[in-house]
């Protein structure tokens with residue numbers, strides 16, 4: 001840890017200039033701070049990273065044992081120390097310990113077999129899929145189907161997560177119970193919201209007169225015995241390994257609705273894209289390593305410049321769900337206050353991740369990014385190929401706006417009228433996809449996973465547990481089972497007023 005302390009001191013002693021000055025002083029800035037990997041162009045040149053800062057973070061990575069941690073991740077070691085588990089989402093895409101890769105292959109084959117059977121109408125004339133899950137059991141599949149399934153006419157997919165009955169009701173109003181398959185997605189198969197929604201969906205089918213509604217249920221879970229106990233036939237349970245974390249699980253059977261809606265080939269391409277990013281992460285030197293470089297910039301702003309948030313804007317309608325996917329990935333992984341050994345952190349952990357869709361966000365929240373007092377590193381995600389056949393003016397406008405925002409944030413603009421002045425020197429990075437296809441999206445999501453991992457390793461925290469979500473769940477359960485006597489006056493009064 002002394003080495004890490006020294007590395008931080010070295011980073012803290014480094015100065016960076018304004019972005020405009022850095023561009024003037026460093027003619028090679030673009031070549032040093034851009035990278036082309038797996039169908040994507042990454043550009044960190046409009047961040048304050050300098051060669052010295054990158055070297056400082058490389059030294060920190062050495063001190064924190066990033067190379068060994070990375071190998072431990074890919075070789076199935078028990079790196080989720082607080083839960084005593086290996087972390088094996090990369091095995092789902094073929095990059096992991098051989099026995100874990102083989103097990104994932106076996107589970108994928110089972111999933112493919114069920115998809116073939118559904119396509120052959122072995123479960124009846126299925127046209128619609130009601131996927132019920134929450135958190136990692138919903139956000140990933142939702143992103144995949146929304147991003148890639150727009151032109152597909154294979155199956156209509158609805159993803160319901162909220163326990164608010166209005167969410168299910170909306171689907172009940174437009175789905176045909178006789179043509180619907182229910183997919184219950186829950187790693188633990190204990191999540192209250194998911195099981196209640198699943199029960200209500202079954203009742204909806206029963207009330208509509210569907211013969212054998214249980215015969216239309218598929219379970220996606222790491223607890224197959226619980227799914228069977230709940231009533232799902234063993235032949236329609238699609239397991240995945242306990243060592244695949246919920247927010248890292250879209251590669252497993254949790255990705256079932258995407259595989260069904262997009263077709264198996266597309267799902268395989270998604271996995272291959274992710275594997276390509278994994279190999280890059282594993283082999284590329286840190287200064288040319290996309291997840292590492294992105295994490296260095298994250299750490300620079302959170303630790304050196306006091307940034308408490310970072311913002312991701314998708315300049316592509318197909319990626320509109322990416323910011324909410326990233327919120328869970330980054331905040332549930334790295335929103336911790338102690339190290340993996342339980343020692344309180346002496347520095348901030350992950351910033352708040354937020355974001356939205358461009359150009360919409362420009363007309364809503366960009367005011368603060370340009371002129372507010374908070375410094376917020378911004379990430380732009382865009383694609384060169386449009387996702388629609390409309391006049392090219394649409395896509396030109398979209399991309400022109402995206403690039404204009406980055407330039408404006410950096411350059412700013414002077415004015416005698418202070419209300420109209422832009423300070424500039426506000427950082428942004430850009431990820432430009434060749435196209436939004438399964439392979440590239442797989443690589444993009446894997447990039448974010450590995451970037452989150454690098455951030456965690458360099459901070460010394462375990463990104464793979466999430467004990468912070470447990471207390472609220474336990475209190476909610478106890479309100480139902482034990483009443484409210486032990487709560488504060490405010491909570492008791494709210495419960496009494498709303499629930500009687």
Ligand code: F6P
Pocket residue numbers: 134135136137185186187188189190191194246247332466469
């Ligand atoms: O409450 C948080 C959480 O455990 C997430 O980590 C997870 O993705 C989500 O709930 C859903 O859990 P499950 O898949 O077990 O239903």
